[in-house]
Amino acid sequence: MELNAKIPPGPLKDKWSFYKDHAKLVNPANRKKMDVIVVGTGLAGSAAAASLAEMGYNVKSFCFQDSARRAHSVAAQGGVNAAKNYKNDGDSVYRMFYDTIKGGDFRSREANVYRLAECSAQLIDQAVAQGVPFGREYGGYLNNRSFGGVQVSRTFYARGQTGQQLLLGSYQALMRQVAAKTVKLYTRHEMLDVVVVDGKARGVIVRNLDTGEIERHSAHTVILATGGFGKIYYLSTLAMGCNASAIWRAHKKGALMACPSWTQVHPTSLPQSGDYQSKLTLMSESLRNDGRIWVPLKPSENRKPNDIPESERDYYLERRYPAFGNLAPRDISSRAAKERIDAGFGVGPQKNAVYLDFSKAIKEHGKGRIKEKYGNLFDMYRKITATDAYVEPMMISPAAHFSMGGLWVDYELMTTIPGLFALGEANFADHGANRLGANSLLQACVDGYFIAPYTVSNYLAGEIKSERLSTDHQAFIDAEVQVRAQLSKLLEINGTKTADYYHKTLGKLLYDYCGLSRSKDGLIHAIAEIKKIREDFYKDLKVPGGDDEMNGELEKAGRIGDYLEVAELMCLDALTRDESCGAHFREEYQTPEGEALRNDEKFCFVSAWKWRGEGQEELLIPEPLHFENVELAVRSYK
Amino acid sequence: MKLYLKIWRQSDAASEGKLVDYELDNVIPHMSFLEMMDTLNEQLVLKGDRPVEFDHDCREGICGQCGMMINGQAHGPIANLTTCQLHMREFKDGDTIYVEPFRALAFPIKRDLRVDRSAFDRIIMAGGFVSVNTGQAPEANGIPITHEQAESAFDSAACIGCGACVATCKNSSAALFTSAKISHLAKLPQGKMESRKRVLSMVKQMDDENFGHCTNTEACEVECPQQISVLNIARMNWEYSISSVLKK
Numbered sequence: 001m002e003l004n005a006k007i008p009p010g011p012l013k014d015k016w017s018f019y020k021d022h023a024k025l026v027n028p029a030n031r032k033k034m035d036v037i038v039v040g041t042g043l044a045g046s047a048a049a050a051s052l053a054e055m056g057y058n059v060k061s062f063c064f065q066d067s068a069r070r071a072h073s074v075a076a077q078g079g080v081n082a083a084k085n086y087k088n089d090g091d092s093v094y095r096m097f098y099d100t101i102k103g104g105d106f107r108s109r110e111a112n113v114y115r116l117a118e119c120s121a122q123l124i125d126q127a128v129a130q131g132v133p134f135g136r137e138y139g140g141y142l143n144n145r146s147f148g149g150v151q152v153s154r155t156f157y158a159r160g161q162t163g164q165q166l167l168l169g170s171y172q173a174l175m176r177q178v179a180a181k182t183v184k185l186y187t188r189h190e191m192l193d194v195v196v197v198d199g200k201a202r203g204v205i206v207r208n209l210d211t212g213e214i215e216r217h218s219a220h221t222v223i224l225a226t227g228g229f230g231k232i233y234y235l236s237t238l239a240m241g242c243n244a245s246a247i248w249r250a251h252k253k254g255a256l257m258a259c260p261s262w263t264q265v266h267p268t269s270l271p272q273s274g275d276y277q278s279k280l281t282l283m284s285e286s287l288r289n290d291g292r293i294w295v296p297l298k299p300s301e302n303r304k305p306n307d308i309p310e311s312e313r314d315y316y317l318e319r320r321y322p323a324f325g326n327l328a329p330r331d332i333s334s335r336a337a338k339e340r341i342d343a344g345f346g347v348g349p350q351k352n353a354v355y356l357d358f359s360k361a362i363k364e365h366g367k368g369r370i371k372e373k374y375g376n377l378f379d380m381y382r383k384i385t386a387t388d389a390y391v392e393p394m395m396i397s398p399a400a401h402f403s404m405g406g407l408w409v410d411y412e413l414m415t416t417i418p419g420l421f422a423l424g425e426a427n428f429a430d431h432g433a434n435r436l437g438a439n440s441l442l443q444a445c446v447d448g449y450f451i452a453p454y455t456v457s458n459y460l461a462g463e464i465k466s467e468r469l470s471t472d473h474q475a476f477i478d479a480e481v482q483v484r485a486q487l488s489k490l491l492e493i494n495g496t497k498t499a500d501y502y503h504k505t506l507g508k509l510l511y512d513y514c515g516l517s518r519s520k521d522g523l524i525h526a527i528a529e530i531k532k533i534r535e536d537f538y539k540d541l542k543v544p545g546g547d548d549e550m551n552g553e554l555e556k557a558g559r560i561g562d563y564l565e566v567a568e569l570m571c572l573d574a575l576t577r578d579e580s581c582g583a584h585f586r587e588e589y590q591t592p593e594g595e596a597l598r599n600d601e602k603f604c605f606v607s608a609w610k611w612r613g614e615g616q617e618e619l620l621i622p623e624p625l626h627f628e629n630v631e632l633a634v635r636s637y638k
Numbered sequence: 639m640k641l642y643l644k645i646w647r648q649s650d651a652a653s654e655g656k657l658v659d660y661e662l663d664n665v666i667p668h669m670s671f672l673e674m675m676d677t678l679n680e681q682l683v684l685k686g687d688r689p690v691e692f693d694h695d696c697r698e699g700i701c702g703q704c705g706m707m708i709n710g711q712a713h714g715p716i717a718n719l720t721t722c723q724l725h726m727r728e729f730k731d732g733d734t735i736y737v738e739p740f741r742a743l744a745f746p747i748k749r750d751l752r753v754d755r756s757a758f759d760r761i762i763m764a765g766g767f768v769s770v771n772t773g774q775a776p777e778a779n780g781i782p783i784t785h786e787q788a789e790s791a792f793d794s795a796a797c798i799g800c801g802a803c804v805a806t807c808k809n810s811s812a813a814l815f816t817s818a819k820i821s822h823l824a825k826l827p828q829g830k831m832e833s834r835k836r837v838l839s840m841v842k843q844m845d846d847e848n849f850g851h852c853t854n855t856e857a858c859e860v861e862c863p864q865q866i867s868v869l870n871i872a873r874m875n876w877e878y879s880i881s882s883v884l885k886k
Contacts, residue, residue, distance in 0.1 A: 051772040066693065066752075067759050069799055070701040086779065122775070129775035131768045131822065131829045133792040140782025158792060164700055165795060172767035179763040187756070210748055239695040273668045278676055279697045380699060383723045384670075449772045498683045500676070544688050549650075550749045552691055553683060 003256075003608055003623040006410045007111045012629050013093075016115045019411070023454050024461035031056035034460050035219035035468065037204055038062070039191045039246055042071035043163075043170055043441060044424025045225030047448025048456075050173035053182035055453060057460075060217055061174065061183050062206055064190045064241055064555075069171040072227055072239040073444060076163025077284035077377065079145060079155035080127075080441040082120035087144050091152040093117045098630060100439060103149045103329055104404075104432020105582035105598065106632050107259075107606070109625060111411060116430050116439070119446040124156055126449055130169035134158050145373075146289050147437040149329035149637070155438045160284050160377045166441055170448070189215070190555065191246045192483045194222060194253050194420060197475045201420035205479045207487075209555060212548040214480055216471035220463045221419045221456060224250060225448065228403035228425035230263055232563045232570075233515070234507025236400040237269055237282040243559040244566045247407050247426050255415035256608040256621065258408035258428035260566065261574035264435055264583050265516050267333035269399030270384060271353040275504075280399035281384055283356070284377055285437040288326045290361035290370060291394070293317050293333070295354050299344035305355055305393045316340055324637040331434040331583045331596075332637060334398040338516045339594065341397075348395045357393035398516060402440060404431045404583065405573070408608040408623070412455035413447060416608075419459060423447040428606065433582025487547040490557045495540030499556040502537050506530070506560070506567055514571050519587040523575040527568055534564040569609055569618055576620060579603045600632050639665040639731040643678065645690055646738040651746050657736070667727035671714060672697060672704060674726055675737075692751040697722040699863060702798030705805065706751045707738040712802035712861045720800060720863045740805035744812070744848045755801050757847040758815060764843035765836035766819040768829050781827050794822035796864040803858035803866075809850030814858040816844045817874035818866045824877060834881040841878055 008015040008022075026034065034057050038049040041063040049061040065071060083096040096117035101108060124142070128134065134156050135143045144153040158165040177183040188209040195203040195218070203218035229244035230236045251257045268287060269280040294313045301308065316336055318325045328336070337354050346352050362370055367390055371378070381389050407415050407422035409429055414421050424444035431439065513519075513526035537560070545551040580589040580596035581603070589597040605622035612619055641662045648655025662678050669677070672694050679689035694704040699720040706721055708714035714724045729735065737751065745753040783791075795818070803814035820837050823829025829836075852871055859868045 047772070054771040065695060065701070065703060066755060067702075067799065069759075069762075070695055070703045072696060072701070074702075074798075075696045075698055075700050084778070124778045125775040126770075126772060128778040129768065129770045129828055131791075131795075131826050133788050133795050133822070133826065136783055136785050136788040138785045140784050141779050158795075161700065161796065164798070165792070168795065172762060173770075173772075175759060175763045176767040176769065178759075185759075187759075239701060240697060241695050274666060276666060276669050276673050276677060278670075278673050281698045380723070383699070383719060384725070386725075386727065453772065496684070498680055500680060542683055542686075544683055544686055550691060550752070553689060 001610070001621055003408070003621060004410065005109060005623060006412060007109070008411065012110060012114050015111050016118055020454055023458040026457050026461050026464060028056050030464050032058060034058065034463070035060065036221050036223065036456065037217060037219040038223045038225060039204065040071065040225035040227060040426070041068035041171070041174065042073035042225060042227055042424060043167055043444035044448040045071070046167070046170040046174040047445055048223055048225060048423055048452040049183055050170060050177050051449050051453045052456060053177035059177070059183040060186065060219065062186045062189045062191060064188065064209060066188055068174055068185060068187065069168065071167065072242055073167045073441065074164045075239065076441050077160045077282065078147065078286035079157035079162045079438040080123070080166060080445070081147065081154050081438040082124045082156055082442065083117050083154060084121050084124060086142060087153045089152045091154050095152065096120065096154065099150045100430070100436055101432065101630055102633070102635055103436040104434055105596070105635055106432065106600070106627065107581050107625065108430055108432030110627060110629055112429050115451070116443060116446055119450045120442055122450060123442060123445045127166055127169050130173060132158060132165045132169045145286055146327060148285055148288060148327045148333065149324070149436045157286065160286070160374060163441055166445065191226070192249065193479045194250045194417070195475050195479045196253050196417060197469060197473060200418045202469050203471065203476060205483050210550050212546070212551065214483060216476045216480060218469040218471050218476070220460055220466060221421065223421040223423060223452065223456065224407065224426050225423040226426045228406070229566060230400040230403055232507065232566060233400035233510050234503045235272060235277060235280050237266055237280055240278065243562070245559050245562045247422065248562045248566055250407060250415065250417065250420060252611050253417065255417045255420055256408040256610055257405070257569060258606050258608045259405035259573060260609070261514060261570040262404035262433050262583050263400055264330055264402040264404060265334045265398045266401035267330055267337055267398050268356060268396045271348055271350065271395055271397035273350070281380070282399070282401070283381065283394060283396055285330070287356060287374060287377060290373070291326065291356040291358050292360060293326055293354055293356055295340045295345040295347060301347065305347070314345070321637045328637045329434060329436060335516055335585060337398055353395035353397045355393040356396045358389060362390065400515070402435055404428065404433060404435055408606070412458065413451055414455065414459065421452065421456060423452060433584055487554065487558070490541065490543050490554060490561065491547060493538060493541045495542050497540050498542060499553060499560050502533060502541065503560050503563065505533055506563060510567060510570070514574050517585045517587050518574045520575065523571045526571045530564060530568045530571065537561065537564055572618065573607055573609065577603055577607060604632070639667065639726065639729070641665050641729065642734040644734065644736045647690070647750055648747055650749055655747065665726050667725070669726045670697070670722055671708070671724040671726065672722050690751060691749045694722060699723045700798060702800040705740050705800045705802055707740060707805060709736050712740065712806040713863065717860050718863055718865050740801050742804045742810035742849070744810060745801060745804065757849070758799050758801065758812070760847060761812065761816055761840055761843045762819065765832070765839045766823070768823060769832060783826060787825060791822050791825040794818045794825065794866065794870055797866050798864055800863060802861045802863065804849065806857045806861040807850065808855065808857070809853060811852040812844050812847070812849040813852035813871045813874065814862065814866055814868065816840050817870040820877060821870040821873045824873070833877060834884065837874060837877040837881050838885065841874070
């Protein structure tokens with residue numbers, strides 16, 4: 001099987017225009033005869049559902065939350081990047097493209113990344129028109145802040161709640177279409193399978209989480225915008241319900257998974273305080289604009305942070321990466337923190353954190369200005385830790401955050417199943433081996449608002465002769481039987497351990513062996529352990545209640561069953577990549593200074609994985625990456 | 639700490655519910671309230687009992703999914719905080735805690751502590767948006783908006799839609815929720831154009847959903863995790879009056 005990314009011809013800067021000029025169209029009279037299913041109502045999902053409905057397609061939109069407004073895009077804090085160059089600081093589409101390619105450690109497609117940068121300006125226009133209250137200067141024009149891994153200010157923000165405000169914009173656009181009856185919205189519905197007919201995605205099987213009812217829905221195309229799966233680590237910055245089930249079940253139906261082990265570990269989350277903990281709260285990266293990161297020079301320091309004099313502090317990011325300092329990219333910042341913590345310089349009761357200190361910024365700009373920029377983050381910090389960060393430095397620690405990997409998609413964001421698209425964090429496309437801050441909101445929005453309307457139409461143009469499919473079709477019956485069998489299997493085990501027990505066990509294993517640093521031996525060990533955990537899961541899990549009613553434990557068990565398979569593929573993916581790149585740091589491949597050592601000769605490709613059935617090792621299908629516009633450089637932030 | 643919990647259990651909308659007693663040992667002050675509930679549920683599952691169903695997702699105070707009445711207060715004893723951000727250090731060893739679902743006619747109970755807040759979505763559907771399609775937007779800096787105006791619009795737009803305002807109001811009024819969206823959009827030039835039509839249709843929807851009237855007790859502002867101001871309600875009433883008069 002050869003992977004064809006379908007990159008349009010022509011120079012880099014003209015590829016997207018070329019695509020748009022040549023994409024097939026569906027005339028307005030035909031659009032209303034075509035049904036589109038969109039799973040997920042985060043930024044990518046709601047933007048795609050609203051935009052396609054505005055065009056005249058019949059859309060069905062699904063989310064597991066009780067309202068479309070609660071999808072986890074809501075929690076993104078810091079901002080959204082766009083190459084508007086409002087700051088006149090030398091920004092351009094090309095520079096944004098280059099920063100993103102470099103930030104991803106040269107493991108993403110040039111054409112995709114360029115398109116992301118190209119569409120970024122339009123997204124800001126769209127959001128402002130929807131009423132997103134971005135931060136503004138006193139003259140009335142839009143303001144920007146800086147983010148990690150770049151030397152310009154191109155990040156637009158709405159205090160520390162940018163994701164919330166962007167999502168409310170797309171949610172409102174979605175609800176407008178629901179009111180216009182062009183979208184039928186199904187909240188509290190979880191997708192449990194994709195239905196494939198004659199090789200094409202033609203529908204989904206979903207479970208109504210309030211009643212337990214299993215439903216079949218057919219369409220001409222299915223779009224998955226179901227987010228990332230960082231929650232596989234159990235402790236993460238993600239919401240409790242975030243999961244891999246939709247993309248994993250699509251994977252088992254034939255969609256390839258790409259680079260599943262590339263997980264971003266965010267450097268500025270709150271540290272773990274105990275075993276009961278269910279999540280790690282993120283503190284926006286934007287704080288690194290004004291906060292300085294340090295640890296004591298002396299190991300096992302017991303003095304309070306404010307009692308440690310300047311001369312006994314190690315501002316390790318400023319020391320190691322003077323050009324970017326506290327704004328070094330996330331993978332590098334997280335690894336540097338882990339290095340100091342592992343070497344015994346960690347702070348806090350569990351010695352698992354580093355300080356993020358605002359005293360210099362408060363002295364220079366005044367408390368008022370800092371409060372205006374980050375007030376809600378300082379409030380959140382106080383609510384969770386009962387500490388005033390205006391007076392004492394914050395304590396932060398790395399936490400699993402974003403999945404760069406996901407379903408393999410071509411330039412059209414279509415998976416290897418024709419008619420099945422993957423948008424936003426659910427796909428692998430744009431971030432390479434490390435995502436730059438404030439690019440995730442951007443990618444989700446751009447995929448949903450600006451790419452899907454063209455590429456989905458291009459696909460549907462070839463389907464106008466295909467009739468609406470009855471859900472009595474054998475493929476729907478078979479898929480439903482399988483879904484029901486899976487649910488019964490979980491209920492029938494009746495063992496002695498909870499779903500959360502397995503999730504926590506798996507999460508810890510992944511942090512230890514497939515987290516910030518990985519090694520061959522560790523990964524081999526982890527794969528063997530995961531198999532054991534999975535075996536035990538199907539022998540000793542306990543799920544009370546039935547499948548014909550609301551049952552939160554059953555929902556969790558289903559997701560964890562999938563995670564136990566995803567985890568094995570993650571480790572296999574990490575094991576077969578004998579290099580370090582971005583977030584993927586293999587201990588065997590590093591420079592004498594401890595920096596990641598890429599191997600462009602052997603590993604300049606995307607690892608796409610094909611499911612071959614229960615108990616069989618997945619097949620690696622590499623998609624070579626071709627760089628025609630940038631030179632593969634050693635990524636330096638020094 | 640040891641806690642005595644009295645938790646509302648109800649198997650579905652049609653059944654009768656009741657408070658059930660639970661005792662929980664080894665509660666750690668650093669736990670969040672929801673982590674305390676997780677701990678209880680873990681024990682219930684291991685005993686073969688049904689765990690308590692409760693709404694939650696992001697657990698960082700922004701998705702608006704969590705929410706329960708804790709000792710009779712929406713989101714518990716601390717003002718302007720979501721349930722997920724409430725920590726057990728606010729309680730004492732030996733405390734008895736009453737945990738009930740958000741109470742309002744417009745929020746029917748689904749199971750245990752989960753309620754149906756889809757009425758909020760229908761209020762937004764009635765006009766809580768700017769009628770702009772993808773692709774129609776002009777250049778973002780084309781219309782300057784003062785810093786103060788943008789900040790003030792943000793203050794209204796910050797609502798997370800949790801429903802604490804309704805649950806805490808003796809009239810179960812959704813005035814704070816509805817007015818926050820009306821104000822957010824009316825304060826910006828992009829939303830101003832439709833503001834007259836919007837306020838009439840959103841207020842009508844709010845009434846149709848069986849929310850009560852606002853009698854200015856301002857209890858909602860006290861519980862609102864985003865500290866949405868009751869001045870939004872004043873603005874809604876003002877917009878409503880003008881729009882009603884000018885409708886003819």
